Amino acid sequence: xxxxxxxxxxxxxxxxxxxxxxxxxxxxxxxxxxxxxxxxxxxxxxxxxxxxxxxxxxxxxxxxxxxxxxxxxxxxxxxxxxxxxxxxxxxxxxxxxxxxxxxxxxxxxxxxxxxxxxxxxxxxxxxxxxxxxxxxxxxxxxxxxxxxxxxxxxxxxxxxxxxxxxxxxxxxxxxxxxxxxxxxxxxxxxxxxxxxxxxxxxxxxxxxxxxxxxxxxxxxxxxxxxxxxxxxxxxxxxxxxxxxxxxxxxxxxxxxxxxxxxxxxxxxxxxxxxxxxxxxxxxxxxxxxxxxxxxxxxxxxxxxxxxxxxxxxxxxxxxxxxxxxx
Amino acid sequence: xxxxxxxxxxxxxxxxxxxxxxxxxxxxxxxxxxxxxxxxxxxxxxxxxxxxxxxxxxxxxxxxxxxxxxxxxxxxxxxxxxxxxxxxxxxxxxxxxxxxxxxxxxxxxxxxxxxxxxxxxxxxxxxxxxxxxxxxxxxxxxxxxxxxxxxxxxxxxxxxxxxxxxxxxxxxxxxxxxxxxxxxxxxxxxxxxxxxxxxxxxxxxxxxxxxxxxxxxxxxxxxxxxxxxxxxxxxxxxxxxxxxxxxxxxxxxxxxxxxxxxxxxxxxxxxxxxxxxxxxxxxxxxxxxxxxxxxxxxxxxxxxxxxxxxxxxxxxxxxxxxxxxxxxxxxxxxxxxxxxxxxxxxxxxxxxxxxxxxxxxxxxxxxxxxxxxxxxxxxxxxxxxxxxxxxxxxxxxxxxxxxxxxxxxxxxxxxxxxxxxxxxxxxxxxxxxxxxxxxxxxxxxxxxxxxxxxxxxxxxxxxxxxxxxxxxxxxxxxxxxxxxxxxxxxxxxxxx
Numbered sequence: 001x002x003x004x005x006x007x008x009x010x011x012x013x014x015x016x017x018x019x020x021x022x023x024x025x026x027x028x029x030x031x032x033x034x035x036x037x038x039x040x041x042x043x044x045x046x047x048x049x050x051x052x053x054x055x056x057x058x059x060x061x062x063x064x065x066x067x068x069x070x071x072x073x074x075x076x077x078x079x080x081x082x083x084x085x086x087x088x089x090x091x092x093x094x095x096x097x098x099x100x101x102x103x104x105x106x107x108x109x110x111x112x113x114x115x116x117x118x119x120x121x122x123x124x125x126x127x128x129x130x131x132x133x134x135x136x137x138x139x140x141x142x143x144x145x146x147x148x149x150x151x152x153x154x155x156x157x158x159x160x161x162x163x164x165x166x167x168x169x170x171x172x173x174x175x176x177x178x179x180x181x182x183x184x185x186x187x188x189x190x191x192x193x194x195x196x197x198x199x200x201x202x203x204x205x206x207x208x209x210x211x212x213x214x215x216x217x218x219x220x221x222x223x224x225x226x227x228x229x230x231x232x233x234x235x236x237x238x239x240x241x242x243x244x245x246x247x248x249x250x251x252x253x254x255x256x257x258x259x260x261x262x263x264x265x266x267x268x269x270x271x272x273x274x275x276x277x278x279x280x281x282x283x284x285x286x287x288x289x290x291x292x293x294x295x296x297x298x299x300x301x302x303x304x305x306x307x308x309x310x311x312x313x314x315x316x317x318x319x320x321x322x323x324x325x326x
Numbered sequence: 327x328x329x330x331x332x333x334x335x336x337x338x339x340x341x342x343x344x345x346x347x348x349x350x351x352x353x354x355x356x357x358x359x360x361x362x363x364x365x366x367x368x369x370x371x372x373x374x375x376x377x378x379x380x381x382x383x384x385x386x387x388x389x390x391x392x393x394x395x396x397x398x399x400x401x402x403x404x405x406x407x408x409x410x411x412x413x414x415x416x417x418x419x420x421x422x423x424x425x426x427x428x429x430x431x432x433x434x435x436x437x438x439x440x441x442x443x444x445x446x447x448x449x450x451x452x453x454x455x456x457x458x459x460x461x462x463x464x465x466x467x468x469x470x471x472x473x474x475x476x477x478x479x480x481x482x483x484x485x486x487x488x489x490x491x492x493x494x495x496x497x498x499x500x501x502x503x504x505x506x507x508x509x510x511x512x513x514x515x516x517x518x519x520x521x522x523x524x525x526x527x528x529x530x531x532x533x534x535x536x537x538x539x540x541x542x543x544x545x546x547x548x549x550x551x552x553x554x555x556x557x558x559x560x561x562x563x564x565x566x567x568x569x570x571x572x573x574x575x576x577x578x579x580x581x582x583x584x585x586x587x588x589x590x591x592x593x594x595x596x597x598x599x600x601x602x603x604x605x606x607x608x609x610x611x612x613x614x615x616x617x618x619x620x621x622x623x624x625x626x627x628x629x630x631x632x633x634x635x636x637x638x639x640x641x642x643x644x645x646x647x648x649x650x651x652x653x654x655x656x657x658x659x660x661x662x663x664x665x666x667x668x669x670x671x672x673x674x675x676x677x678x679x680x681x682x683x684x685x686x687x688x689x690x691x692x693x694x695x696x697x698x699x700x701x702x703x704x705x706x707x708x709x710x711x712x713x714x715x716x717x718x719x720x721x722x723x724x725x726x727x728x729x730x731x732x733x734x735x736x737x738x739x740x741x742x743x744x745x746x747x748x749x750x751x752x753x754x755x756x757x758x759x760x761x762x763x764x765x766x767x768x769x770x771x772x773x774x775x776x777x778x779x780x781x782x783x784x785x786x787x788x789x790x791x792x793x794x795x796x797x798x799x800x801x802x803x804x805x806x807x808x809x810x811x812x813x814x815x816x817x818x819x820x821x822x
Contacts, residue, residue, distance in 0.1 A: 043347070044347075
């Protein structure tokens with residue numbers, strides 16, 4: 001069998017599997033959010049109404065139907081590409097999600113870059129400069145970065161950088177006081193991006209540090225590396241040429257899995273910094289029992305996770321010739 | 327000058343006449359107007375209506391509209407907009423206004439462009455208090471006609487008559503408004519741009535205020551109050567009202583259909599066991615005053631302090647519980663009840679647990695998210711003790727009545743959660759609403775307060791006041807009304 005045919009079969013199988021996963025997640029989310037106590041009507045329409053008003057509103061949004069019927073209607077609509085209307089925003093759910101997606105991609109992407117640069121850099125530092133103190137310091141810092149919740153680190157960063165030093169903004173995606181354009185807008189955006197991206201990057205940077213450090217040390221013990229060392233290749237050159245590439249394979253896998261998580265998992269950071277992304281949106285929608293928005297968000301997030309996993313597997317195969325797609 | 331305001335959540339659709347949402351109104355109350363405004367004592371003052379007369383023994387209200395008012399798109403404002411707003415929006419979708427007026431308002435007549443006549447089925451005293459921008463924003467007929475009022479195109483590009491015009495809305499990020507140069511009130515507003523920045527985390531909002539990114543924040547987390555009060559350049563101010571509701575009280579709700587709350591001696595014992603002063607100081611960080619009854623002291627014309635009092639008195643509480651036959655067991659325990667509350671009330675729950683423990687009552691804390699707690703207490707009614715912030719609003723008939731009359735026993739939120747029934751109270755509230763003269767109305771509410779304080783169907787904890795904070799670069803915030811921004815102006819640099 002050729003490699004291409006194998007890849008095609010692999011892709012079909014994985015795509016079918018992905019569909020099943022997404023359908024499962026949809027059903028589960030739909031049932032869970034509808035069964036959770038709380039009624040969207042109160043937050044949507046407000047307080048102080050009377051029974052006839054609330055009944056009318058419930059009927060208007062189809063919430064008076066039996067759950068099974070609501071589910072069948074919803075599933076039918078989704079299959080024809082209609083994800084419904086958000087209760088909170090009174091707009092098509094798809095549009096609301098797309099509105100929030102760029103901010104999430106920007107924050108997630110930047111934090112991934114930060115995390116990989118920081119984590120890989122720290123690991124390189126440990127192996128090229130094999131001093132006990134450096135190694136212990138890096139490992140200690142990684143432990144702290146991994147265990148501190150972003151909610152806490154973020155607040156500390158805001159207090160130091162925004163309130164005490166006044167060098168970085170406390171929140172938002174761009175300055176609210178003025179409307180900037182062109183390069184000044186981009187600069188302002190970058191300025192606002194630094195703190196949340198760094199906050200979000202820290203725990204993952206810790207993981208990258210530990211994984212790549214371990215993998216580099218393992219590669220260093222391989223016979224071909226030791227032979228190169230014996231031939232007189234300097235340690236820094238050896239590490240850059242032979243060790244770093246090998247060590248990057250597990251990191252790629254990690255990045256892939258983490259990228260998928262970031263689609264949903266940046267909620268706390270986004271809420272803390274007032275970052276207008278999907279995570280913040282889902283948090284808000286959940287609290288308001290915005291059923292269509294929550295369900296659709298989970299459909300897209302699960303589809304994203306499946307997609308990134310697929311991408312990761314493909315990338316690993318490309319980096320490591322021993323892996324075959326079949 | 328741009329004023330940047332931090333708000334906690336996204337407003338969603340921007341039609342104020344179809345919702346009471348505390349996320350929508352802080353924004354739209356700057357864009358729209360009511361027929362009347364409310365002064366600091368919550369008395370009606372002219373707004374879109376220049377003057378009015380009450381005829382026919384309180385069954386007819388005749389409004390003369392202000393001439394020359396234009397919508398932000400240039401179209402003249404007329405009585406047709408008033409009729410449309412009430413008939414198509416408020417009476418269909420605005421929960422509070424509909425509940426109050428649907429059996430009361432017969433017609434809105436428009437004899438000419440500048441006259442609107444409200445004909446009621448019976449006399450009604452507090453109508454004017456229901457016509458401000460929070461309870462009854464007037465929306466443009468020409469924009470909304472033929473559109474869905476809940477999610478049509480105009481809900482995304484609101485056109486009002488108010489001091490600020492809508493510019494743009496980026497969800498979860500900001501809403502930008504600009505000065506309406508043809509606003510009917512001379513010389514207002516005093517700022518060029520008004521930007522609402524959405525910062526869901528209140529600690530971050532305070533940080534943004536301190537760093538100067540935000541000029542005004544509508545709430546201050548308790549622990550931050552002392553620090554902010556010491557910060558130069560920041561003013562911390564008390565507010566009794568706003569778009570979220572005015573003259574609010576935090577009230578503990580006993581389920582009166584369950585033992586042992588059916589016994590008035592038990593309720594009185596609990597009222598004596600609760601140390602309100604402690605709650606005000608340690609749980610509310612001084613944001614309020616111990617409550618004495620069903621009407622907040624902030625509604626001064628109706629408030630009456632001369633009612634049965636429940637000072638913190640453990641001995642008295644124990645005595646009353648003994649009388650009710652709820653003697654302590656060997657462990658000193660009399661009975662156990664569960665307090666169902668939202669996650670934001672954790673501190674309050676802990677304080678109450680300690681206070682009730684002192685008289686032998688064990689309080690289980692059941693912490694749920696806000697929606698779930700509301701659902702359990704008001705809709706399912708499967709609870710012992712719950713809590714709500716009941717806002718009096720601009721009149722006892724708006725925010726007090728709904729808590730105590732038997733016709734409003736749920737199942738929906740912020741109704742008569744305790745399921746309290748008393749025909750005398752029902753009658754007194756009806757009478758209070760029909761009278762026109764404030765002094766005669768006061769008599770009814772004084773009597774209501776006397777009876778309710780005697781029966782304690784609820785435990786009134788704190789008349790809450792919210793602290794808001796703004797930078798010293800601005801002044802003139804109208805803190806009692808939803809339309810807070812109209813009078814804001816920059817402080818000249820020399821006087822700062």
